[in-house]
Amino acid sequence: MEIGDKFIEFNLKGADGKTHSVYEYADKYALCIVFTCNSCAYSKSYGQRLIKLLNKYEDDSFGIIGINSNDAAQSPEDSFENMKKISDKLGLEKINFMYLHDEDQSVAKAYGAQTTPEVFLFNSKRELVYRGAIDDNWENAHLVTRIYLEDAIEYCLDGLEVDFPEIPAEGCPIIWK
DSSP: OOTTOBOOOOEEEETTSSEEEGGGGTTOSEEEEEEEOSSOHHHHHHHHHHHHHHHHHGGGTEEEEEEEOSOTTTOGGGSHHHHHHHHHHHTTGGGTOEEEEOTTOHHHHHHTOOEESEEEEEOTTOBEEEEEOSOSOSSOGGGOOOOHHHHHHHHHHTTOOOSSOEEOOOSEEOOOO
16 A cells, blocks of 8 residues: 555454444544554554554544454464453543454455554545554653654644655564465
8 A cells, every 4th residue: 555545445343343344434534544463562562652642632533443464373362352352451442442353364465564563544535644653662652752653643634744654664574374
């Protein structure tokens, strides 16, 4: 997926047991799709940071969807049952942060996602305006000096072009079937 491309539609089962579509977020001015998982240390370290971003910008019509595309047969920690546990532990349903299961990996392949976490930020026209890393320090939120995703969200919500639309994501490779 290239900057300027339209989002790709999907219907995926959520940790809440219901099937969800990207269209549930049609009212959001900016929408972030994050390919993430339960097993990767990088993804684990960003969970609370993503929740903080959602809380900070939700009143500005911002939404986040998390998608787990890892093959649970090779990575049991990424099973649907464990996704439900993580969602409950973090209270994701209460804050409108859907955590979806891409069991056949078709969505990750369509988007060209390679790592967890890897973000895809779309504007109100559902055009890709940013792709890549969340920030520059996955290990310690207090040592972050570059807030790539947050900067992109600010630009997107202001209707401006993102200065740096692609920053390579650092994380664990998606575990393919």
